[in-house]
Amino acid sequence: MAYKIKDTTCIACGACVCECPNHAISSQDFASVIDPAKCTECVGFFAEPQCVSVCPIPGTCIINQDLPRYAAV
Numbered sequence: 001m002a003y004k005i006k007d008t009t010c011i012a013c014g015a016c017v018c019e020c021p022n023h024a025i026s027s028q029d030f031a032s033v034i035d036p037a038k039c040t041e042c043v044g045f046f047a048e049p050q051c052v053s054v055c056p057i058p059g060t061c062i063i064n065q066d067l068p069r070y071a072a073v
């Protein structure tokens with residue numbers, strides 16, 4: 001699984017972009033976007049997902065329920 005950013009609440013501040021250890025987040029015009037192929041839910045890097053930790057809008061960075069949970073190997 002990966003996290004995703006709700007484009008309805010993201011203010012495109014970009015705070016999360018440089019915090020992601022996997023460089024999975026890119027800034028777009030109106031919202032930041034997480035590449036699910038790169039997101040590892042911060043497993044192995046941090047106890048908490050960094051995008052969630054730094055996002056100023058609670059509930060904007062959320063688990064993408066459409067994908068299986070990330071499993072570290």
Ligand code: SF4
Pocket residue numbers: 002003019020021022023024025034038039040041042049050051052
């Ligand atoms: Fe990057 Fe971690 Fe957020 Fe995934 S959960 S996008 S790895 S900061």
